[in-house]
Amino acid sequence: EAQVTQNPRYLITVTGKKLTVTCSQNMNHEYMSWYRQDPGLGLRQIYYSMNVEVTDKGDVPEGYKVSRKEKRNFPLILESPSPNQTSLYFCASSLGTLEWFFGPGTRLTVL
């Protein structure tokens, strides 16, 4: 089944404790992207990648890192999480100018 998977689905952590949210797709898509969704602010892009080793900042990249070492994986790294990074995170993938597919989301709470 074609899909985008994210892990973990739910995470509660404390300020400053490094964490990684994994994202994997099995559709051989070149493009991958991370979004955060907050009430009243909608979905905002954090980082995106157009291919292996090619990444670029979205609208809200501060406090996040990404890497694209393999085509199928695009992990999101929070080196020192803060409470303002409490949010619902989505990973997505696409062939580029075609349909985007989204993962199920990761609900992150930073205390």
Add this chain to the structure above:
Amino acid sequence: KQEVTQIPAALSVPEGENLVLNCSFTDSAIYNLQWFRQDPGKGLTSLLLIQSSQREQTSGRLNASLDKSSGRSTLYIAASQPGDSATYLCAVGGSQGNLIFGKGTKLSVKP
């Protein structure tokens, strides 16, 4: 910078009505436009994708149109049902493979 606006922010209709959701964008240089559905606390489900060269797409009771020159898209839902209750998101795709989202229209269909 591309901005996407969705009107209305919320809509409540009785079952069986035909309805129109609106999406506007400020930069007409888009590659495509995609409509999504999101149920509370859930991920995004792709409904329709319209390429920049297309005028409309249809899937079942849904029809989406695109007028790139005026920066507008509409999602038409025929014979609405309570199961259509959700938030509908419009997103425009750019040349970098990124998606810019509107804040959505929250639809409630009353039985």
